[in-house]
Amino acid sequence: MPIPVTILCGELGAGKTTLLSELLESSDREIALVVNDVGSVNVDADLVEARTDLSTGEEVLALENGCICCSLSGDLSRSVIRLQRERSFDHLVVEASGVGEPEPIARQFVRGPAAGVYDLESVVTVVDARRFHDRFAARERDGVPAIEGPDESGTRPLADLVLEQVEFCNLLVLNKCDLVTGAERERAVALLETLQPRAEVVTTEFGVVDPDGVLGTDRFDLETAAESAGWKRVLEDETAGHDHGDGDDHGDPDRTHAEDRGHEHAHDGHEHTHDHEHSCDDRGHEHTHDHDDGDDHGDHDHAHPPEEYGIDVDAYRRRRPFHPGRFATLLADLPDGLVRAKGLCWIAGRERQAITMSFAGSETSLEVTGRWIASLSEQRQERYRSGQPDLEWDEEWGDRETRLALIGRGLEMDALIERLDDCLLTDAEMDADWAAFETDAPTAMGETVTVSTDERDGLSENR
Numbered sequence: 001m002p003i004p005v006t007i008l009c010g011e012l013g014a015g016k017t018t019l020l021s022e023l024l025e026s027s028d029r030e031i032a033l034v035v036n037d038v039g040s041v042n043v044d045a046d047l048v049e050a051r052t053d054l055s056t057g058e059e060v061l062a063l064e065n066g067c068i069c070c071s072l073s074g075d076l077s078r079s080v081i082r083l084q085r086e087r088s089f090d091h092l093v094v095e096a097s098g099v100g101e102p103e104p105i106a107r108q109f110v111r112g113p114a115a116g117v118y119d120l121e122s123v124v125t126v127v128d129a130r131r132f133h134d135r136f137a138a139r140e141r142d143g144v145p146a147i148e149g150p151d152e153s154g155t156r157p158l159a160d161l162v163l164e165q166v167e168f169c170n171l172l173v174l175n176k177c178d179l180v181t182g183a184e185r186e187r188a189v190a191l192l193e194t195l196q197p198r199a200e201v202v203t204t205e206f207g208v209v210d211p212d213g214v215l216g217t218d219r220f221d222l223e224t225a226a227e228s229a230g231w232k233r234v235l236e237d238e239t240a241g242h243d244h245g246d247g248d249d250h251g252d253p254d255r256t257h258a259e260d261r262g263h264e265h266a267h268d269g270h271e272h273t274h275d276h277e278h279s280c281d282d283r284g285h286e287h288t289h290d291h292d293d294g295d296d297h298g299d300h301d302h303a304h305p306p307e308e309y310g311i312d313v314d315a316y317r318r319r320r321p322f323h324p325g326r327f328a329t330l331l332a333d334l335p336d337g338l339v340r341a342k343g344l345c346w347i348a349g350r351e352r353q354a355i356t357m358s359f360a361g362s363e364t365s366l367e368v369t370g371r372w373i374a375s376l377s378e379q380r381q382e383r384y385r386s387g388q389p390d391l392e393w394d395e396e397w398g399d400r401e402t403r404l405a406l407i408g409r410g411l412e413m414d415a416l417i418e419r420l421d422d423c424l425l426t427d428a429e430m431d432a433d434w435a436a437f438e439t440d441a442p443t444a445m446g447e448t449v450t451v452s453t454d455e456r457d458g459l460s461e462n463r
């Protein structure tokens with residue numbers, strides 16, 4: 001029997017270790033734990049070890065350094081396979097580094113050598129209610145320090161990773177609810193549900209949760225999770241049966257944007273169903289339950305209707321490229337109420353590159369994640385297109401198009417859309433030489449450019 005695995009994610013200080021300690025104390029399963037920390041000192045491992053009685057069967061395996069999701073990925077698989085051979089336990093918990101991407105870790109349990117031995121049950125993301133509310137859910141974000149700067153690999157804004165952890169999981173634990181008011185907590189929950197419509201949300205303090213709720217959830221489906229982020233669903237709802245690509249395999253310079261995660265989707269509605277019932281458990285913690293998995297798009301019985309919390313989502317889709325200069329200026333001055341923007345951009349002067357734009361908090365990254373199919377030879381175009389009969393194709397521009405999901409709170413969506421439209425090439429510019437436009441947009445596969453909203457001079461960093 002494969003051993004069930006829970007991956008625990010969350011920003012630094014969100015309360016992962018606190019939750020873990022609670023789980024180790026309250027669960028009657030024998031839990032093996034892999035702790036991955038940034039840096040060489042495993043503070044969390046020490047803490048958990050100190051707090052739990054190892055003689056009762058819990059084992060702590062501390063990886064020495066680095067990040068299991070990139071440089072140590074091989075080590076993680078090897079370590080957990082060794083662990084399974086040498087020890088007997090019921091459940092494996094992997095505490096991911098606070099600044100790592102959860103998806104590569106999850107993939108190791110789904111496709112890697114550990115897949116036969118383990119069964120990924122759930123990816124749980126712990127969220128600091130106070131910080132999440134102030135950074136993303138508050139109407140007024142003046143005076144709240146932005147999360148800025150790159151992640152540990154130095155290539156992506158940290159806020160982007162914080163939201164990616166929210167978007168990828170199937171259970172969200174909103175911790176530190178003692179530090180927010182009831183109204184703030186509800187706003188945070190509504191936004192979390194918008195960012196990841198398929199995840200269940202549990203609200204708590206000091207990591208007190210029902211261990212079966214965290215460890216005993218259904219089998220995690222990687223592809224579903226990868227496709228269920230709120231921003232993707234905004235785009236999918238906008239167009240039925242369309243491919244999206246924002247994959248993480250940067251190896252093939254000829255890869256097209258549509259083959260990254262080339263899944264075809266047919267959606268027949270425009271609303272997600274979230275059939276929550278609120279109840280309080282015996283510790284007085286509120287839970288949201290019974291998330292419908294969204295396939296029934298007709299019902300709208302939602303405990304946190306986003307519009308009630310000022311949350312607005314929209315898809316921005318245009319078959320005309322952005323002027324690189326005007327677009328860069330806009331990115332440096334995006335409105336405060338924008339929480340998340342993500343999708344593909346078509347930028348004039350970059351006719352081959354499908355560029356993924358990802359905005360979170362206060363920074364935007366632009367990264368080349370594939371090629372437009374229309375930039376390939378005719379023969380290859382045919383091949384790709386025959387494999388994707390639903391791919392929308394423009395006679396003149398092929399698959400080149402900007403498709404962005406916009407998620408905001410207290411945001412004047414129409415004004416933002418107008419400003420985006422002002423960045424599109426004018427008719428006169430359409431006839432000009434696009435290569436002559438000055439641009440810092442990325443060119444090579446995987447290359448990322450980051451721009452912060454407080455920099456008014458356009459694209460700032462080229463990595």
Ligand SMILES: Nc1nc2c(ncn2[C@@H]2O[C@H](COP(=O)(O)OP(=O)(O)OP(=O)(O)O)[C@@H](O)[C@H]2O)c(=O)[nH]1
Binds near residue numbers: 206
């Ligand atoms: N007020 C309050 N503090 C909490 C709560 N949960 C955890 N803390 C405190 O927040 C701090 C960080 O908690 P940790 O559990 O270490 O967080 P972490 O996510 O493991 O942190 P890293 O290991 O740095 O990633 C500790 O001082 C905890 O005591 C909570 O619900 N409310």
